[in-house]
Amino acid sequence: MLLGGLWHGANWTFVIWGGLHGMYLCIQHGWQYAMRNRYRQPTVLTNSINRTLTFLAVMVAWCFFRAQNVTSAFKVLAGMVGINGISPVTEIDFPGYLILLAGTLIAFYLPNTNELFLFTEKGHEMKPSAPSIFPVKWSPNIRWGIAVGCIFALCILSIERTSDFIYAQF
Amino acid sequence: MNNASEKGNLPIYFLAIGVSALLLLGLIVTMNYTIDPYFIHQWDSPLLHRLSPAQQKIMPWAKTYAAYRFQPEVVYLGSSRTEIGLPTESPLFTGKRVFNLAISGASVGDAVNMLRHTAFFHRPEIVVWGLDYGWQFREKTGNTDFNKELVAEGASYPIRRTFLNIKRSISMAMTGDALNIVLGKSEQSCFSLLAYYGHKSSQCLEVIMRNEGGTKKAFEEVLKKKEPLGTPEDVAATIQLLDQVTSDYCQSGTLFRLYLQPIHALAELSYWATLTDDLDAWKRALVKMVDARRQGGCDIRLYDFSGFNRITTEEIPQTTGNDSMQNYWEQSHYRSEVGLKILEELFAAGQEGQQNTFGVELRGDTIEQHLVNFSHARRQYRADHPKETANILQ
Structure with missing residues (x-):
């Protein structure tokens, strides 16, 4: 490593x-x-x-x-860890928090590549699901495909960033 | 947990991903391209009469497209100072197609690219070029939105540009701004810069200054103790670039008027406090280049409007008690009225009756005296404004 x-x-x-x-x-x-x-x-x-x-x-x-x-x-x-003190985060607005929440749910609950490979290797059978507090479970069907496709489209949209080039006060 | 709900079909799953992603992207791109919130492909279009936010985004896209369609005969190049300061409506250019191609944060390299771009479609007859000392005097790009792909090359530009515009429409930020326009939630402060042929209008500036806290607040920053700003990265290489591009276009008859930006005297002192020798050397190098080019038959002149003259030494709100200033929006951006005076002096040079000028033409035979006068005026200004200049390094 x-x-x-x-x-x-x-x-x-x-x-x-x-x-x-x-x-x-x-x-x-x-x-x-x-x-x-x-x-x-x-x-x-x-x-x-x-x-x-x-x-x-x-x-x-x-x-x-x-x-x-x-x-x-x-x-x-x-x-x-708060050595410099703890203060509320003001740089992130409400939509920013929503994006963070969505990202967290994706990172924790959508399948990773290991799970996808396990699915194909075991002849279209899922490995036993780990117990989770999140009630929805992923499965490779059309509904999940549409949901992931929409997320994928949003990811593509996020690649291009509009920068507000502001020099000095302008 | 191998129940039926967990079973599925991978090929159908991936097909659903592809189709839904494509459909959603197609829908969004169509909306963004049609609404075009940043005017990246508008000219002679009713959309130019749509009120926009005061801070307009990705202007290099809008201006390069407008240059391609409008093909101006008179162009202004430079940074935000020129973009804000030089109006396109001047009696000097009556009957000519004038466009302000200056962009916020532009370096010399950006201005050169903008000139090459517009000249690809129509060689400008007149180029007015505002030069800034400091980090913007460099070959590398200054405005990070000025993608080199926007510069015209080859006959395929219209097709390439359309493709670029579509590609640029695949953007989350643009989607948000387009949706705001559709829903009527977009800021409606002023018309696009394109409606004023690239000039940033006073209407927009009033809103921006109000949002930023006003002229007085801006000057508070100048009055604080600060380190001088950065010097140019490579003066010799940038001057060589200027020399090359003026030479290229002079040969086909383009007239050049270069000028040094009249930032406020306090900004001049603060920004270049300990760099006066470097600043003088920069001016000498520019004069040498311009003189050589003129001797080669080029109609090119260089003027210095910076320093400590009757415009730049206007008293600041902290002294007058007023909210605004006659000549300045803030310390480094002058108003259109000053811009008109600059244009008048640039093009009325040598004519009789020229009085009360604030710029000085820089030539080999005048530069040394000018630098002596400049230094003297700098000392005098400090002596006359001890309170304002107390925190500025010497």
Whole structure:
């Protein structure tokens, strides 16, 4: 994973990003090994905890990936945990929050490529669904196709951004 | 959990994705292209009489299309200062097709591209070009909306442009703005710049200044202690570009009038506080280029309207107590009345009866004296305005 990080660019931020992901994988495999004789069917609670933990871990790694340097990344992380104080986010308007909510639902509940491949490999049978607090379950049918197609169209529309070039006061 | 609702058909699923995405995109693009909220393909169109927001988006698209259709004989090039300051309705150009092709944030490179674009359809007879010292004096693009694909090349431009316009209509922001127009929720402050042949109208500026807090607030920023703005990236290369493009068009008879922008004296002091030697060197380099070009037979002149003259030293609202100024919208953007004076001086040069001018023609034989006068006026202004200039570096 360190090499995977370096592949993105010759910068310590990418190395740390790769290293963090490597560390996460080690923890995950270690945990699976340690718990191999104590498997329990996941519940809504354990799934929620797992997802939140994974989400936070990946978010921390992205800070290093995106930052100009390691110092900046730590500054962002410090801000994220509230070291610089906590204040309401005013830069995002209501439609912005709606987009974030939609993005969250897509990221957490629409199938990822692993699930799609599992579907095809198992002869059009879904793997057992993980328990979820979200009542709707994905299935490769026309309704889901139309819904995903509309989301895809909106993604295409979002590629082109209209910038308001404003120099000084104008 | 292998119940019937989870079963499906992957080919049909993917087909549904493709068809629904295409249908939705087609519908949206048709709406955006028809309503055209940013006027990217309008000229001689009733849509130009539609009231628009004061801050108009992606103007390089609108102006390059208008240049292609209108094919102006007199063009203005430059940044937002020229776009706002130089009106196209001037008795100097009666009977001529005049268009203000200046764009906000334009670099010299952008202006060159705009000139090449309009000249592809019709070589302009007259080019009035406002030059800015600072980061905008560079070859690279300044206005990030000025896509190089917009510059005409080859006979296929009309088809290519139509394709570009359709492609540009695939945009979430444009969809939002088009929907706002359909629903009657769009800001209706002023007419498009195209309705004034590329000039940003006072009507729009009044709204913008009101939204931004007014002239007084703008000057508050200048009065604060600040570092000078950035110097040009590569003066020699940019002057070489200017030299090349003026040479190209002079040979076919185009007349050039270059001028240095009259930003307010306080802005002049604040922006280039510790850079006066660099600024002088820049002016000398420009004069050298223009003199050489003129000796080569080109009708080209360079004027300096910047500095500490009767226009630029207008007292600011903090001193007068007024809300607005006669010559300026804010510290770096002058009003159309000043623009008209600039045009008059640029084209009445050498004529008898020229009095009370505020610009100075820069030539090899006048530049050194001009720089001495400029420096003296700068010191005098500081001495006369100790309160306003207290925070400005020396």
